[in-house]
Amino acid sequence: xxxxxxxxxxxxxxxxxxxxxxxxxxxxxxxxxxxxxxxxxxxxxxxxxxxxxxxxxxxxxxxxxxxxxxxxxxxxxxxxxxxxxxxxxxxxxxxxxxxxxxxxxxxxxxxx
Amino acid sequence: xxxxxxxxxxxxxxxxxxxxxxxxxxxxxxxxxxxxxxxxxxxxxxxxxxxxxxxxxxxxxxxxxxxxxxxxxxxxxxxxxxxxxxxxxxxxxxxxxxxxxxxxxxxxxxxxxxxxxxxxxxxxxxxxxxxxxxxxxxxxxxxxxxxxxxxxxxxxxxxxxxxxxxxxxxxxxxxxxxxxxxxxxxxxxxxxxxxxxxxxxxxxxxxxxxxxxxxxxxxxxxxxxxxxxxxxxxxxxxxxxxxxxxxxxxxxxxxxxxxxxxxxxxxxxxxxxxxxxxxxxxxxxxxxxxxxxxxxxxxxx
Numbered sequence: 001x002x003x004x005x006x007x008x009x010x011x012x013x014x015x016x017x018x019x020x021x022x023x024x025x026x027x028x029x030x031x032x033x034x035x036x037x038x039x040x041x042x043x044x045x046x047x048x049x050x051x052x053x054x055x056x057x058x059x060x061x062x063x064x065x066x067x068x069x070x071x072x073x074x075x076x077x078x079x080x081x082x083x084x085x086x087x088x089x090x091x092x093x094x095x096x097x098x099x100x101x102x103x104x105x106x107x108x109x110x111x112x
Numbered sequence: 113x114x115x116x117x118x119x120x121x122x123x124x125x126x127x128x129x130x131x132x133x134x135x136x137x138x139x140x141x142x143x144x145x146x147x148x149x150x151x152x153x154x155x156x157x158x159x160x161x162x163x164x165x166x167x168x169x170x171x172x173x174x175x176x177x178x179x180x181x182x183x184x185x186x187x188x189x190x191x192x193x194x195x196x197x198x199x200x201x202x203x204x205x206x207x208x209x210x211x212x213x214x215x216x217x218x219x220x221x222x223x224x225x226x227x228x229x230x231x232x233x234x235x236x237x238x239x240x241x242x243x244x245x246x247x248x249x250x251x252x253x254x255x256x257x258x259x260x261x262x263x264x265x266x267x268x269x270x271x272x273x274x275x276x277x278x279x280x281x282x283x284x285x286x287x288x289x290x291x292x293x294x295x296x297x298x299x300x301x302x303x304x305x306x307x308x309x310x311x312x313x314x315x316x317x318x319x320x321x322x323x324x325x326x327x328x329x330x331x332x333x334x335x336x337x338x339x340x341x342x343x344x345x346x347x348x349x350x351x352x353x354x355x356x357x358x359x360x361x362x363x364x365x366x367x368x369x370x371x372x373x374x375x376x377x378x379x380x381x382x383x384x385x386x387x388x389x390x391x392x393x394x395x396x397x398x399x400x401x402x403x404x405x406x407x408x409x410x411x412x413x
Contacts, residue, residue, distance in 0.1 A: 004304075009389045011327075012304055039286035046278035048141050048305045049286045 004045055012047055016055035017062075024064050024075055025085055031077030035065055113138055114159060114187075114259060114293065118168035121154055128154040129315045131168070136259070136293050136308075139285065143302035144295040145392075146312030147400060152295045153192055155312065156263050159293070160189035172259065187259035188213070188252040192267070194244050202232040202247055206254070213255040221254040228276070241268040249277055253284060258291060265294040266301060278305055303392035311399055318399050323392070330398060331373060332390045333364045336383040349376045353398050365390070365398050 004015055023029045035041075038056065042049040056073055059065045066076045100110045114136035121129045129151045136142045146152045157163045159170050161177035161184060169176060175183035196205055202225060210216035225232060228246050236244060245268045252260055266274050284290035296302050302309060309326065311319040319326065330353075337343060343362065346352065351367040361384075366373065370387065377385055 006300065006304065009391070011389070039283065042282035042286060043279040046275040047282065048307065049282050050140060050307050051305075 004047070012045075013051045013055040013058070016041075016045070016052060017058050020055070020059055021062075021064060025081060029075045031075050033075045035073040035075065037072055114170070114172050114291075116155070116159065116168065116170045119155070119158060119165055119170060120167040121151075121158060121163060121165055127315055129158070132312075132315075132317050133168075134310050134317060134320050136291065138258075138291050139289050140291065140307035141281070141285075141305055142291075142293045142308045142310065143306035144293070144310050144312060145297075145299060145302060145396060146295075147314070149314075150312040151315045152312055153263050156189070156261050156293070156295060157191070160187065160261055162189070185213070186257055187261055188255040188257045189261045190248050190252045190263065190265075192263040194248045196236045196244070196247075198237075200236055201234060202230055202236060205236065205247070205251055206232075209251050209255055213257065215256040217254045217256050221250060224250050224254065224280070228273075242270060242273060245269055246273060246277075249280075253280060253290075256288070258289070260290060260292050262292065262294045265296050266298060267296075274301070281305075299392040299396055309392070311396065313400055326395060327390055328369055329367060330390055330395055331366050331368060331370065332388040332394065333362070333366060333373065333386070334388060335362050335364070335377075335385040336360045337362070338381040338383055342380045342382075345380065346376060354401070365394065 004012060008015060010018070020029070020035070029035075035056065036044070038049050038052045042052045045052070056065065056067070060067055060073070063076060063078045063081060065073045067073045097107055097110070101107070116132050116134045119129055119132040119134075120127075132151075132155060134155075144152045144155065154163065158165055159172075159177060161170070161179065164178050171177065172183040172186050175186075177183045197208070200208075206216075206218065206221050206225075210218055222232075225247075228250060230239075230243060230247055230250070236247065239247065249262070249265075252262075266277070269277065281290065281292055285292075294302070294306075303323065306323055308322050309319070310317055321329075337360075343355075346364075347355075350373065352364050353367055354365040356363045373387065
């Protein structure tokens with residue numbers, strides 16, 4: 001599953017964070033499950049360990065994972081994340097509805 | 113840390129490098145990019161202490177690099193044109209390296225050589241170009257030095273080998289803090305793995321920044337104005353480096369951060385507006401064009 005898309009315009013660290021965000025939200029990675037070590041993931045993806053570290057720092061900041069000194073990173077049990085994602089999706093949906101209504105397509109017509 | 117200060121080097125009438133001040137931080141991958149003949153190889157040779165600077169200095173962990181065995185113990189250099197002894201096999205070369213570098217890891221060499229399926233009893237002169245490059249990189253990595261300098265790093269390696277070499281670096285970096293300094297023509301490749309990039313042009317250093325800073329300093333915009341007059345406002349308020357038009361669509365490269373751009377465009381009515389990520393290739397072209405290197409102009413008259 002761990003393959004980076006080199007054609008993807010997103011920076012590598014963003015691809016890594018997105019990948020793990022989805023894995024965690026989908027439940028493919030369970031709470032307290034260990035994340036791959038920075039070294040292992042960097043080797044697997046053939047990328048710079050600093051990039052992987054940066055992705056992990058971002059995931060930790062967002063509350064997806066927690067780190068234990070000397071033992072690595074683990075998936076955090078965080079029910080807020082689902083709610084956050086729901087809000088994010090709703091905002092996107094609202095934006096689509098707004099775009100539709102701007103050009104005269106009603107909500108009902110769009111959902112048909 | 114490797115640091116060059118006001119480094120200048122000429123070959124006869126040709127000024128190869130002028131006034132280069134560059135820092136290579138420990139634990140980071142630093143990449144050198146540059147136009148052809150910009151002086152990348154000369155810079156690497158100066159850092160490796162193969163050439164003597166005309167002016168300025170090169171220090172490796174505070175030690176001068178030229179003609180100094182103490183500094184040279186800390187790095188290993190893989191030049192663009194590889195050199196192996198006549199009739200030597202991989203094993204012969206490994207033994208030679210081991211006699212030069214006191215921390216040479218022969219066990220690791222044997223393990224990696226087998227993983228890369230290079231035969232140690234076969235003469236190196238019968239290897240293909242890519243196999244020679246693989247061998248040179250393996251020999252260098254096993255020297256267990258703090259720094260590794262590579263000129264045209266991925267030259268001649270197939271995609272699988274490129275990935276393998278990058279994984280090898282990742283391993284050595286997390287394992288023992290290896291610091292690679294690499295030059296390459298493949299911008300995409302450098303973009304993916306470098307923390308810091310130095311851009312050389314005609315012997316001068318145009319840029320030396322962390323890749324993140326570089327990318328946030330320049331942005332690519334795509335927009336369609338409701339009123340074309342607004343273009344003038346944008347050009348007045350933002351430092352527009354390039355503006356290409358395809359019908360109504362403007363593709364602009366601007367020197368600004370996201371906030372500045374958002375601020376300017378919040379007062380302008382657009383049909384379509386998008387900020388796109390800038391690739392290193394586009395950055396390279398934007399920066400060197402600014403310095404008077406526009407290849408397209410040379411070709412399209």
